[in-house]
Amino acid sequence: MNERARLAALTSGLLVALLAGAMIGPYPLSVAQILAVLAGEASDPQAATVFFNIRLPRVLAAALVGAALAAAGAAYQTVFRNPLVSPDILGVSAGAGFGAVLGILLGLPVMAIQMLGFGFGLGTVALVLGLTLALRGAGHVLVMVLCGIAIGALAGAGISLVKLLADPEQQLPAITFWLMGSLAGAKRADVAAALPAVVIGLAPLVLLRWRIGLLAMGDEEARTMGVEAERLRLFVIACATLMTAAAVAMAGVIGWVGLMVPHMARLITGPRFDRMLPAAILIGAGFMVLVDTAARSIATLEVPLGILTAVLGAPVFVWLLARGAQAWRA
Incomplete structure (x- = not known):
């Protein structure tokens, strides 16, 4: 199957999702009701209200979050030359989570909570990059990853402190549910706010x-092809961080998508980033x-997205590890 046929098939799958x-x-x-609503000929006003005010914003928000996390994961795995890297490696998810739970503790409105999470996520990675530049040595990428782990751990400690100080009857349940990921309150304004950043x-x-x-080939090989590897790596990290922060600010902390979906895309397109990225975007959007x-259909109470992605992601990840081990032994 050629590249156009693959993209057409993945686009069709996204539309079905x-x-x-x-x-x-x-x-x-029903399909007939949706078509009637879109045509402005719906006989049931409740159907139009549900579609435009509840269902459509949530579906678009899920697609936007999935595409952003998948693209960020693919970018991180390429620039770090490590297929086990996920979008939160530099602490962006922990930083955004700390900002959001702090907003919940302060009793801020939803939009302010999202903006605080977005700002803290970007600020966390900016701090990581600043420390990396200050400590820059032979292991530049390794220093960056270690700084990300350290700052992420500090943000995690901040989250634990906020949970300890929160009101156990109102604020703590909201914080816990947000940290597990949810799009239950997604509205058109949320999609409009996150879309520019993504x-x-x-x-x-x-x-x-x-x-x-070319970064996957190594810095020396990339330079021989006319690519300034260091500048491009930092630029890609900034772009991926921006998308991840926007996704986490809108939907909470959702794991496994940025780690798992790029692997799924590689199985379809191969390892080349220029072919894998569009596939990862489409798969991530449809998957989310x-x-x-x-999450909103399998039980009476809504299941947090982070739980479902972990339930689906862990077995797939183990399967990918087993597949890689078989290929290595062969």
């Missing part, structure tokens, strides 16, 4: 995907829509 997400829920909608972070990755792919649809 979006349609399923729009149809399935406590108030089910587009600003994603567009350079798509436009520079061929150059970014289906997971969110399941």
